[in-house]
Amino acid sequence: MTTVPLHRLAHARAGDKGNRLNLSLIAHDRVHYDHLAAQVTEAKVLARFAHRGATAVRRYDLPNLGAFNFVVEDVLQGGVNGALNLDGHGKSLSFHLLGLEVDALA
Amino acid sequence: MAQTLLRIGCGSGFSGDRLDAPGPVVDALIAAGGPAALMLEVLGERTLALAQRERLTRPEAGFEPALVALLRPILARCAQHGIPIVTNGGAANPRGAAKAALALARELGLPALRVAIVEGDDIRGSGALADLDPWEGDAGAVLDPGQVIAANVYLGAAPIADALRQGAQLVITGRCSDPALALGPMLAHFGWAEDDWDRLAAGTMAGHLLECGAQVTGGYFADPGTKDVEGMAEIGFPIAEISADGSILITKPAGTGGLVDRRTVTEQLLYELHDPGAYLTPDVILDITNVAITEEAPDRVRVTGARGRPRPPTLKATVSLPGGWLGEGEISYGGPNCRARAELAGRTLQDRLKKLGLESQARIDLIGVVSVFGGDAGVPKGLEDLAPPDIRLRLAVATDDRATAEAAVREVLSLYCCGPAGGGGVRSRVVDRIRTLSFLVPRERLAPRVTLLTLEDAA
Numbered sequence: 001m002t003t004v005p006l007h008r009l010a011h012a013r014a015g016d017k018g019n020r021l022n023l024s025l026i027a028h029d030r031v032h033y034d035h036l037a038a039q040v041t042e043a044k045v046l047a048r049f050a051h052r053g054a055t056a057v058r059r060y061d062l063p064n065l066g067a068f069n070f071v072v073e074d075v076l077q078g079g080v081n082g083a084l085n086l087d088g089h090g091k092s093l094s095f096h097l098l099g100l101e102v103d104a105l106a
Numbered sequence: 107m108a109q110t111l112l113r114i115g116c117g118s119g120f121s122g123d124r125l126d127a128p129g130p131v132v133d134a135l136i137a138a139g140g141p142a143a144l145m146l147e148v149l150g151e152r153t154l155a156l157a158q159r160e161r162l163t164r165p166e167a168g169f170e171p172a173l174v175a176l177l178r179p180i181l182a183r184c185a186q187h188g189i190p191i192v193t194n195g196g197a198a199n200p201r202g203a204a205k206a207a208l209a210l211a212r213e214l215g216l217p218a219l220r221v222a223i224v225e226g227d228d229i230r231g232s233g234a235l236a237d238l239d240p241w242e243g244d245a246g247a248v249l250d251p252g253q254v255i256a257a258n259v260y261l262g263a264a265p266i267a268d269a270l271r272q273g274a275q276l277v278i279t280g281r282c283s284d285p286a287l288a289l290g291p292m293l294a295h296f297g298w299a300e301d302d303w304d305r306l307a308a309g310t311m312a313g314h315l316l317e318c319g320a321q322v323t324g325g326y327f328a329d330p331g332t333k334d335v336e337g338m339a340e341i342g343f344p345i346a347e348i349s350a351d352g353s354i355l356i357t358k359p360a361g362t363g364g365l366v367d368r369r370t371v372t373e374q375l376l377y378e379l380h381d382p383g384a385y386l387t388p389d390v391i392l393d394i395t396n397v398a399i400t401e402e403a404p405d406r407v408r409v410t411g412a413r414g415r416p417r418p419p420t421l422k423a424t425v426s427l428p429g430g431w432l433g434e435g436e437i438s439y440g441g442p443n444c445r446a447r448a449e450l451a452g453r454t455l456q457d458r459l460k461k462l463g464l465e466s467q468a469r470i471d472l473i474g475v476v477s478v479f480g481g482d483a484g485v486p487k488g489l490e491d492l493a494p495p496d497i498r499l500r501l502a503v504a505t506d507d508r509a510t511a512e513a514a515v516r517e518v519l520s521l522y523c524c525g526p527a528g529g530g531g532v533r534s535r536v537v538d539r540i541r542t543l544s545f546l547v548p549r550e551r552l553a554p555r556v557t558l559l560t561l562e563d564a565a
Binding site: 051093 | 152326327329332333369372373374375376377378379380381382383394395396397398399411429432467468469471473477478479480481482483486500502503504539540541542544
């Protein structure tokens with residue numbers, strides 16, 4: 001099975017609240033929604049952010065919008081007021097999600 | 107109850123936004139005719155704490171420093187065309203902000219401008235501070251009232267609507283929910299009941315889409331080749347057209363850059379959202395799980411299907427506390443073997459920090475290899491052999507006091523003479539930090555106040 005970066009199939013935006021990050025994931029084409037739902041699981045997103053200390057991921061499905069909302073816990077190293085990371089808000093992390101390799105479309 | 111369409115423009119999406127953004131929005135609202143309002147969102151969590159601190163040394167300060175610069179180009183036109191302005195630029199001192207705005211009004215030949223302030227969000231010194239419950243994200247937090255720099259509750263839209271009903275042409279608040287800056291004018295215009303949850307939800311959703319300014323009109327969106335955006339240097343800020351039934355259309359001024367489409371609206375709809383079935387605001391619990399987004403025409407997007415549930419019994423309070431010091435220093439290495447030299451510099455810094463006892467509070471980045479995606483533990487796997495043409499080494503260190511932070515960043519400067527070959531371009535800074543915690547406070551503990559001020563009050 002060949003893989004492609006998630007960036008090929010979807011776009012995303014990150015937002016922060018304290019040490020919690022939310023990542024929207026929006027299908028470029030809604031016909032790929034079910035494929036994304038099968039590929040971008042909570043477990044895969046948690047693994048993607050494990051090196052940042054993420055402890056839990058919750059995915060909310062929004063099929064009306066062709067979108068998902070991921071809430072990632074404890075990933076911001078204390079958040080904008082505590083992190084030593086240049087990007088304490090985690091605003092750039094939407095593109096870390098989009099770097100995830102997923103199965104190409106059949 | 108008015109049935110006519112209401113247009114709400116947003117001229118600023120955060121403290122630090124483009125100061126010339128409101129102009130084209132105001133022009134478009136005037137050209138469209140009909141009832142309209144303009145919101146200016148300028149207040150971040152940190153902004154408010156800094157404002158509170160500044161007010162300690164300058165009692166007349168403590169509000170958004172750019173407020174007058176934002177208002178100057180548009181205040182007269184808005185007043186002449188009956189477009190009220192609603193802003194949270196009062197920060198820690200809405201009364202001081204009103205005085206500055208009234209002084210500007212006099213200078214612009216608008217001596218009769220009616221300015222209202224909303225107060226009551228600041229709960230320092232009130233009993234409410236003593237019995238706050240930590241918000242779920244800050245479970246277990248314990249508050250020492252003696253340490254508090256700022257403590258503000260997110261107020262809702264009702265005081266803003268009251269101020270507008272009293273004829274205010276400029277409403278200045280401290281902390282309130284960002285969507286309330288848009289919902290307030292809707293309540294005043296349409297007269298929606300305070301338990302008309304679906305309409306309050308629709309209005310809150312419109313406010314949420316507007317509150318970050320260009321983030322719904324093609325700002326923070328462009329990704330060349332994938333999501334292209336034209337005219338980013340002149341991006342148009344958003345306008346929402348609200349109908350009496352709560353129907354929402356998002357657009358932007360004609361002739362500006364940027365774009366409004368399904369993708370930009372979806373990204374902003376989900377921005378900083380957690381459970382899409384329960385977005386908690388002071389005015390309503392918003393459920394967007396049934397929302398549909400429809401492109402009606404170029405740069406005109408309809409958003410329908412917001413549902414509301416009764417507002418929560420508690421309000422969120424943000425408490426700011428001293429957060430120690432942050433020291434940062436950077437130095438660049440370029441050309442042959444630059445990665446090895448940068449890494450040697452990093453190891454040297456770590457050895458020096460051990461002498462200061464700071465190694466566990468420090469982070470080192472190789473900017474150009476990885477700098478924002480990594481953890482604090484160094485370069486992630488897979489990047490060991492990457493050799494960019496130049497690398498900027500960054501040290502960040504957290505300390506309890508200023509002198510220690512300064513001693514740490516001095517070690518970066520010392521690399522000029524004591525570090526690896528060819529280091530250049532050292533920059534460093536030491537800043538104090540503010541830590542924020544969120545708490546819940548029972549709604550009945552708050553008593554928001556609306557006051558109309560005139561030029562005499564500003565004297």
